[in-house]
Amino acid sequence: MKRPAAFFLSLLVFAAAALFGAPARAQDEPSPEPPRLRLELDQLNPRVITGSAKTLTVSGTVTNIGDRRIARPQVRLQVGERLTSDRELKGVLAGEPIQDNPLTDFTTLTESLEPGQSARLDVTVPLTGQRAGQLSRTGVYPMLVNVNGTPEFGGPARLAAVSLLMPVLSGPARSETPSGKRADVSVLWPITDSAPHVLSAPYGGPLTLTDDTLATELDVNGRLYSLVAAARAAEQSNQRVADSLCFAVDPDLLRTVDAMTRGYVVAGAPGKGTQAAKDWMIALQQLVNGHCVIALPFADADLTTLGKVRSASGTPDSGLLSTALSGEATIHRLLGTDPRKGVLWPGGTPDDQALTAMSAAGVHTVLTDGSKLQSDSPVTGATTLPGGLRAQPIDGLIASAMVGSEPNPQTPTTVSAATQPAIASQNGLAAIAFEAGLGRGSEGAGSQLLVAPPRRWDVPQGELSAFLDHLGQLLAGGLGTGAPLTQLLDSDASGSASLAAGTHDQPASPGGDVTETLSNLDGQAAGLLSAMRMDATRRVQPEDIVAPVRDALVRGASTAFGTPSGSAAGSNAHAELAAIRDQVTVEQPKQTIALASGSSPLPVFVSNELPVGITAQIALKNNVGIRPEQAQNWFFPAKGGKNELIQIEALRAGRLSVDVSLTTPAGTELGTTARFELTSTEYGPITIIITVVAGCALLLLASRRIYRRVKESRAARTETR
Known part of the structure; x- marks a missing residue:
């Protein structure tokens, strides 16, 4: 019996090892199946570790989104090695696995999670403990919130994870100050529409919107409301941050909101956002008063796409590019402030034709992603483009961090920053610290950093405020100086470069059906304009009647659409044309x-x-x-x-x-x-001819029948004889 007993005891040992040791090993092996848990973080404190920080707290929610029960979901925090190169930071942003250095042990969240159930996740790490010594040096560190569990009918595995970056300004219980020269940090703050909402705005007629989404964005806690409120709060509380902000405004959004203040229509009924539009316009006017403002293209249109729209004669319609580049007057009229003249932040990558149109419209400086600038030497500041335009580079690494990347197939359970904007704002904050020289000594010191969040940044007001507050903390900690954008724009350009497709915020090229649709609608608008004549008593220019169609064509090329279909791009222009033609x-x-x-x-x-x-x-x-x-x-x-x-x-x-x-x-x-x-x-000639022919045919048929009867009658009389 000794051998069976020993065999049985060995089985128990292996079973215990599998049961209690699996979670610690499973975190290195993400589940190959689709995600079964959704991990959402709602608190990370602090966002920047300084010498005064005693603990690190991470909170959130874990939800079972699969169809199986999850047994014993557990969580722990892990930290990777201090990042020392752009390649390492880009790898973390792309979702590459980080080195396994646990800050905590696995902690059980609950005994089980049924499908649809959620559990709270709360982890607090003492920053003065032995494990936290990994965060003792200044720098930027990758962190992983790792959730393991055992699905029903499966084995233990990592089921969800969130990867983020943590800047350490000074180690716990230390008071280090980053060495080297401070970087000049400027921040573009985008005030843009999430998508064009205008269905029609005919001359003399009411504004009609596709839906009332814009009203929601303008109202309290809405996206546009939050952008203005967070910037206003930062302006009042932190002069360093206030100095660094420059507001990039979409003229089409301003015109739409201004029209909403006078009433508008949605689905045949009055819109509900009139008062919200009035309040928001007042708040925006107060915010930008005395501050740097630059114009975006009208409706944030892709200028390369507009350059491909053909007029009725088959030549490019340069007037559409002129419309897209004439937003400075709108900003001055509606906000009461003068935007920086000749400065443009276009979406996508303008081609040579778009660059020529910019120059002709008075643009002399283009703000563009630094990854799109190709040069024989590294681009570290302003440079000259072909044709004489000046390019001011936006930091591509910071921009990539704030946009987020698609999920990595190697780590399918790791939440992408693109799906959780709060993570993207934290990563952007860490990337600013990294690029300003944190952890790289004087290598990046003294540089000019132009920070550009996503053009349609959509994060809660609390996250926006946290981003700006901690940016102020980085500046106060000696990493940089809040520099007005005008300071960067006034610096001398060095070297030359050309524009090419970059890696950040690059809209996909629209299909041929988009330019074909817009070209067809452009031809119809030209046909209307050529047929109109000004009335001597009313003194209305025909160009004013057709102008809403021209604006709609520009909206059809908006980068907000991503890769639109022809019908989506032309819906506004179709409605504007119908409003004219139906009269x-x-x-x-x-x-x-x-x-x-x-x-x-x-x-x-x-x-x-x-x-x-x-x-x-x-x-x-x-x-x-x-x-x-x-x-x-x-x-x-x-x-x-x-x-x-x-x-x-x-x-x-x-x-x-x-x-x-x-x-x-x-x-x-x-x-x-x-x-x-x-x-x-x-009776027309055809009718007469048909009648005559029919009469002749009837006469012939009747004569033939009479002849046959006469013939038959004679034959019958002959037989009787």
């Missing part, structure tokens, strides 16, 4: 029209509600039995109706119908098609 239409007759003769004229009444006169052609379609005269141009005066007599020829008698529509001489359709019901008593 010039053929009136539907209320009764059937009787034609007195075969050449009687057809009365067509055209109503023109536009404040300009317009030239149009009357077209007859589905006109079987009617021969219309050759189309000619008719002029219809502003704000009135006019009856025209169209010469037609009826080809037969009876009931007839014809579709009557309007087009401009260039072929752009106007209004809706009207169905005319007609009656005619005229």
Whole structure:
């Protein structure tokens, strides 16, 4: 019995090792299956470790998003080695596994998690303990919040993790100050729409939005409200941060919100955000007063895409680029402040045609991701682009940290910063510290750092405030000086570079259907404009009537769409064109029209509600039995109706119908098609010919039948004889 007992005892030892030792080993082996747990962090304190910090606290929620029960979910914190190169930091941002240096032991969150259930995660680490000695040196460290568990019918594995960066300004219980020269830090603060919301804004008509999402963003705790409120609070509490901020404003957003203050329509009903729009505009005016402001392209349009839109003649429509680059006047009018002239922060990578258009529009400095600048020598400051434009580089490493990357296939359970903006803001803060020289001595000291968050930054107000507060802490700690953007813009450019596709904030190139759609709509707008004529009494320029369509075409190229379809890009322009075309239409007759003769004229009444006169052609379609005269141009005066007599020829008698529509001489359709019901008593030549032929045929058939009967009658009499 000794051998069986020993065998049984060995099995117990192996089972115990598997049960209690698995979690410590499983953290190195992420589950190859889809994520079963969702880990969301809601607190990280402190965001920057200094000598006064005693503990590090991480809190959040773990939720079972799978279809199996998870037994004994456990959590621990891990820290990697101090980062000393850009490659190492980029690897952490890309989700590469970090070295296993535990700050804590595994702690059980709950005995089990059923599908849909959640459990709180709260971990506090003493920063004065032995394990925390790994954070004793100044620098930037990768940290991992690691959750293990055992799914039902499976083995222990890492089921969720969050990777983030932690800057250490001075080790616990120390008072180090980063050595070297301070970096000049400037921050672009984007005030942009999450996406164009204008459905139509016709001349003299109400603003109509696709939905009321913008009202939500402007209201308390909304995205745009939070951006303004957080910056306002930082401006009042920290002069260093206030000096570093420059507000990048979308002129289209300003115009839309300004129109909302006077009332607007959503789905046929009054919008609910009028008061929120008024309050937000006042708050923004107060925020930017006396501060640096720069203009974004109108609707944050991709200038390269706009340059590919063709006019009716087949040549590029340079006017769209001019519209996109003329936002400085809008900012001055609505915010009461003058933006920095000649400075632009375009989205995407402008091509040569867009750069030429910028130069022609008075732009002399382009703010662009430094990773898009190609040069024979490293680009560390302002440089010159082909054509004489000046490029001020935005720090690409910081930008990448704040945007986040897609999940890494090697670590599928690690939460990406792209899906948790709070993590991205923490990583951005750490990247600023890293680039300012933290942990690299004087290697990066004295540099110019232009920090640009994502253009449509969407994080809670608390996270925005935390980012700015801790940025102020980094500046106060000796890492840098809050420098106005004007200071960077006034520095001398050195060397030359060219623009190429970068790694950050690069919209995908739109498909050919987008430029084709916009080009087609541009041609229709040109057709309308060419047919209009100013009314001497109303003094409204035809260009003002068509301007909303031009604005809509620019919105169709907005970088907010990412990679739009042709229908999405052209929806606003379609609505604006319809708002113009529907004001010039053929009136539907209320009764059937009787034609007195075969050449009687057809009365067509055209109503023109536009404040300009317009030239149009009357077209007859589905006109079987009617021969219309050759189309000619008719002029219809502003704000009135006019009856025209169209010469037609009826080809037969009876009931007839014809579709009557309007087009401009260039072929752009106007209004809706009207169905005319007609009656005619005229026997046209075709009818007469058919009648004669039918009569002759009837006469021949009747004669043949009479002949046969006479012949048969004679034959019958002959037989009886």
